[in-house]
Amino acid sequence: MNDLWPALWLSLRIATTATAVTMLLGVPLAYFTARRQFPGKSVVEALILTPLVLPPTVVGYLIITTLGARGWAGSWLNDLVGYSVMFRFEGAVLAAATVALPMQYMPARAAFASVDRELEDMARTLGAGRLQSFWHVSLPLARRGVLGGAILAFARALGEFGATIMVLGDIEGRRTLPIEIYSDYVSGKLSNAAPAVIVLIAISLGIIALYNRASHQD
Secondary structure (H helix, E strand, O other), X not given: OXXXXXXXXXXXXXXXXXXXXXXXXXXXXXXXXXXXXXXXXXXXXHHHHHHXXXXXXXXXXXXXXXXXXXXXXXXXXXXXHOOOOOOOHHHHHHHHHHHHHHHHXXXXXXXHHOOOHHHHHHHHHOOOOHHHHHHHHHHHHOHHHHHHHHHHHXXXXXXOXXXXXXXXXXXXXXXXXXXXXXXXXXXXXXXXXXXXXXXXXXXXXXXXXXXXXXXXXX
């Protein structure tokens, strides 16, 4: 496979950026829902977790109909500045981050829920604000769940195919590893996909080992 390294590099860039996005969104959401009761909380959590059970092609469809050049929001953006997420790196990141968000959210929420609230109350009693209490007390104590979620989110984003191919397309020179494997299959050159398969398996095994280590560290 001549395009192995470009596809690997693109996959790693997308997965890394998507993981950063899921952490920026998922960690605060996990902390907030673990610590607060509010009307519609179950609906919010359902929306966060829905990509976990939806077929990725449905996620891709929703992105296209929302942010595509003819989507209800994307058409406005396209008319205003001539921009669309379709067939772009940002669109692939959006697709990967959407399906990876639940993987970050669930372990992080469980970790924040297990943090003793009395420790946070003590920090506030000593003069810490909410942000300081979160940064210096809650987050360090929940770090194992947050880190585990980030590892799972990266793995999910790296292996994402259905939503990504709908948003990014199957274009030579801009294929991720999963799309490259699919392209070889469609072209009848399945044996050419072996290097990409081996690389993905090796990375997956490494991610599992890293996750197990992060989950059991003191």
